[in-house]
Amino acid sequence: MIDILMITYNRPEYVRMSLPRLLDVCPDDGRVWVWHNGDDQATLDAVGEFRDHPRLHRFHHSPANAGLREPTNWLWAEATGEYLGKVDDDCLEDPAWLPTLRRAHTDVAEFGVIAAWRFPDSDVDPELMAPKLADFPGGHRLLRNHWVQGSGYLVKREVVRQVGPIAADESFTTWCLRAARLGWVNGWYHPFIREDHMDDPRSPHTIYRTDADLAARLPLSARSTGVRTVAEWTEHMRHSARLVQGASLDLRHYQGWRLRRQIVTRRIRRAFTGRAPW
Incomplete structure (x- = not known):
């Protein structure tokens, strides 16, 4: 089931x-x-x-x-x-989404949270993501990353049992990081299964055609990062794609002094620009 x-x-x-x-x-x-x-x-x-x-x-x-x-x-x-x-x-999944991810979970015991890919081809940087592509039994391949977006994913019940619920002070991203620290392998199935993220202004189904459209129903993530125009929102999406393709697989980067340095950098940028980094 x-x-x-x-x-x-x-x-x-x-x-x-x-x-x-x-x-x-x-x-x-x-x-x-x-x-x-x-x-x-x-x-x-x-x-x-x-x-x-x-x-x-x-x-x-x-x-x-x-x-x-x-x-x-x-x-x-x-x-x-x-x-x-x-x-x-705000997402449309490819018909191959569930059959492909379930087959991958069945074949690869260590897969934790695996997902469809929501960015267009123009955002894909083969050189950036090449070091993170990994092959697994059964002919499966992932663009490995310790977290995925909170949509278009499939996770084993056993992962939830081990990690527990999402805590009051954490996001889905930090929950995925907890799973990764327990040894579960997360990432996006490759070749990518597509998720049409309709909130991306580049989606053919988006409601955000003009700055007025965006202002009328500003997405939560746009509000939290200070985005106010369609151009800024599009750039946010492009930056998010580069961030996840290049994100480190060294879990030490997401704890201790490295994490504290990221938090300080975010606070400094917010103080000067009114925005958190994407």
Whole structure:
């Protein structure tokens, strides 16, 4: 059994594309769980159109915006599947997503959190990522990284059992780092399985065509980094792609004095520019 979570919030245009796509690519032994944050009626109506779908297993409505951690921990605590995943309501998964990742998990015992790739070809730097490409039994290959984005991933139940829930003071990124420290291998399947991240202005399905569109419904990550224009948001995406392709596989870089240096650098940049580094 595979249990997949989708969190919906104030995006009816996206939900009418992302939820049916997720239900369509879900296998016969898969179940989709939906957690809705907030009281946006248009988005609730969009979810309601699929409430009778045979793959939609559970629906939970949180009138307050509970964020991402609480819904993720809800799935992990309530679901019984051997594999667990999550797809954001602004993402469209390739039909090969679940079959490929499940086969990889079955063949490679040490795989922890493995995911689809959300950046366009123009963001891929073969030289940058070459040292992190690794081959595994069964003909599988990963672009290794100690964390992946919180959408389009599949994780073994055993990883969640060992690592535990996402703590109140951590993100999905730091949770993945905890899994990596226990020896689990994380990363993006390669050749890449595509995830269309519709919040990326370069997506053909994006709602962000103009700066006014962005200002009207500013994504949380854009707000936290000080982004205010479509050009800045696009550059943020490009920078994120380079960051993960070049991120160190040395876990010592994410703890102790190295981590403290990163935090100080972030605070200095925020003081001078009003923005955190991407």
